[in-house]
Amino acid sequence: MNVGIIVFPGSNCDRDVAMVTRDLLHLPTRMVWHEESDLSELDLVILPGGFSYGDYLRCGAIARFSPAMQATVQHAERGGLVLGICNGFQVLTEVGQLPGALMRNRDLHFICDRVPLRVERTDLPYTQQYQRGQIITLPIAHGEGCYYADTQTLAELEANRQVLFRYCTADGQLTTAGNPNGSLSNIAGICNRQGNVLGMMPHPERAADPMLGSTDGMPLFAGIVSAALSAAAHR
Amino acid sequence: MNQTYQVRIYVTLRPSVLDPAGTAVQSGLKHMGYDNVEQVRIGKYVEVTLTAADETTAREQIDRMCDQLLANPVIENYRFELTQLQLNPS
Numbered sequence: 424m425n426v427g428i429i430v431f432p433g434s435n436c437d438r439d440v441a442m443v444t445r446d447l448l449h450l451p452t453r454m455v456w457h458e459e460s461d462l463s464e465l466d467l468v469i470l471p472g473g474f475s476y477g478d479y480l481r482c483g484a485i486a487r488f489s490p491a492m493q494a495t496v497q498h499a500e501r502g503g504l505v506l507g508i509c510n511g512f513q514v515l516t517e518v519g520q521l522p523g524a525l526m527r528n529r530d531l532h533f534i535c536d537r538v539p540l541r542v543e544r545t546d547l548p549y550t551q552q553y554q555r556g557q558i559i560t561l562p563i564a565h566g567e568g569c570y571y572a573d574t575q576t577l578a579e580l581e582a583n584r585q586v587l588f589r590y591c592t593a594d595g596q597l598t599t600a601g602n603p604n605g606s607l608s609n610i611a612g613i614c615n616r617q618g619n620v621l622g623m624m625p626h627p628e629r630a631a632d633p634m635l636g637s638t639d640g641m642p643l644f645a646g647i648v649s650a651a652l653s654a655a656a657h658r
Numbered sequence: 659m660n661q662t663y664q665v666r667i668y669v670t671l672r673p674s675v676l677d678p679a680g681t682a683v684q685s686g687l688k689h690m691g692y693d694n695v696e697q698v699r700i701g702k703y704v705e706v707t708l709t710a711a712d713e714t715t716a717r718e719q720i721d722r723m724c725d726q727l728l729a730n731p732v733i734e735n736y737r738f739e740l741t742q743l744q745l746n747p748s
Contacts (some may be wrong), residue, residue, distance in 0.1 A: 481730055488727070517730065524732040531678050571675060571733060605678070 424651040426452040429466040429491045429511075436472035436628065441655035443631045443644055444469075447515065450648065455605040460490040464646060466651055467504045468495050470511025472564070472626060474638050481515035482525060482567045485498065491519055504647060505620045509565055512612070512622030521613055521622045522580065523572030525565075529605025533566040537637070538603050540611050544584050547618045548650030559639040561625035563603065563611075568624040570606035570613075577608060588612035588623055660709040662743040663716045669729045669736045670701035704728055707743070716740060 429453035430437045437454060455462065457475075460586075462468060475486035486492055492514065497641045499505045507515040515615055528534060537560050542553040548631045553559065572580065582585055588607040592601035597609045604624075612623030627640025671677050677699050684698040706723070710716035720738055729736040 480727070484727060484730070516732070522732075524730055526675070526733060527678055529676075529678055531682055573674065573732075605676075 424450060424466040426450050426467045426469065427455045427462055428452065428469045428471055429457060429473075429495065431456050431457045431491075432476035432487050432491065432528065433475050433477055434471050434510070436510075436626065437477035439626075440471050440508070440628045443628045443641075447509050447631060447641075448644060448648060455491055457486070457489040457491045460494045462491070462494045462498050464614060465498065465503065467506065467647060468498050470495070470505070470507040470514050471628075472509030472511065475510055475514060478510070478513075478567075481517070482517075483517040486510075486514045487518040496520060496560050499615075499620050502617065502651070506549070506647075507620075507622040508517075508626055508628065509563075509624055512624055513567065513623040515620065520620050521559065521615055522576045523570055523610075523613070525567050525624070526569045526571050527567050528565070528569050528603075533564075534568070534603050535562075535564045536603065537630075538625070539591050539593050539595075539601065540588045541595050541597070543586050543589060547587070547614060547621075548647045549614070549621050549643055550587055550646060551650065553644040556595070558591065558593070560637060561627055562585055562629045562642055563625050565604070565624055568604045568606065570608075570610040570624075574605065580610075580613060581608070585613045585614050585616065586610055587614055587621060588625065605630050660711060661713075661716075662707065662709050663713070663740050664742045664743050665706045665708065665716070665720050665734060665737040665738050667704040667706060667720070667724060667728060668701060669704065669724070669734050670735055671699055675733050690719055699735075702728075713740065713742065 444450045542557045588611040614621045627643045630637040630640035680698040687695045724736040
């Protein structure tokens with residue numbers, strides 16, 4: 424499977440993601456400059472963390488209009504896999520591929536930490552290698568990660584099982600104490616209705632190499648690969 | 659013959675959206691002794707100068723700019739005021 428990592432001016436987690444897909448998983452991985460518009464050979468498009476276009480105006484607001492983003496939207500609408508991490512999640516909400524918005528953290532601080540998350544759904548490529556209800560720990564590093572959506576949108580997210588990860592306490596409780604940034608319904612990661620587009624604030628790529636102390640993020644990438652392999656076998 | 663317009667755009671958080679920065683500023687004002695401050699909400703102010711054939715066209719364009727980029731309709735409202743800067747000689 425071919426992986427493309429979109430590089431905006433100001434992206435800063437692009438090489439961390441490539442370290443996982445190219446060096447650890449040995450997947451053909453291409454860095455895609457934001458001015459490129461042909462993504463047709465890609466199976467998985469990853470929008471990395473960082474501060475695209477300086478995050479001026481609002482996080483992800485300007486990245487939305489780049490040629491690479493327009494091509495990413497077309498890729499998603501063809502059913503291609505799109506993974507937005509941190510700033511990538513913000514861009515996906517700005518471009519309308521995912522509902523809601525990411526706002527300033529409840530306590531205003533930039534948070535750089537490792538936090539427990541509960542895996543809510545495991546029938547998608549992204550989460551199939553986790554157990555439902557499993558508590559994993561992933562790094563977060565953001566100032567604007569407080570998920571907001573209106574009441575009706577939140578109800579639709581729940582009804583369609585679009586919440587894949589929620590912030591929780593170490594023992595899995597979805598309380599305010601386990602919610603680092605004030606996200607509604609403790610939401611840390613959501614997918615679109617079809618399940619091919621995932622946006623999440625935590626950084627799975629920073630928890631994939633055993634040398635970095637945790638591999639809780641690796642099953643996410645491995646799940647995407649194994650889903651692609653089994654899809655190819657059924658063709 | 660195009661006219662030049664100056665537009666003052668106010669982007670504000672929707673009333674249903676919490677504003678932690680506004681709350682922090684309100685608490686700062688309280689510490690300064692302004693106990694009568696009941697609410698603080700922080701928004702954005704954008705000035706745009708543009709040329710357009712007429713005011714209606716200018717307003718339509720600004721409306722689209724706000725909707726597509728300057729405000730995020732999920733969390734923000736916007737309004738704007740428009741002034742014609744000068745009558746260009748034909």
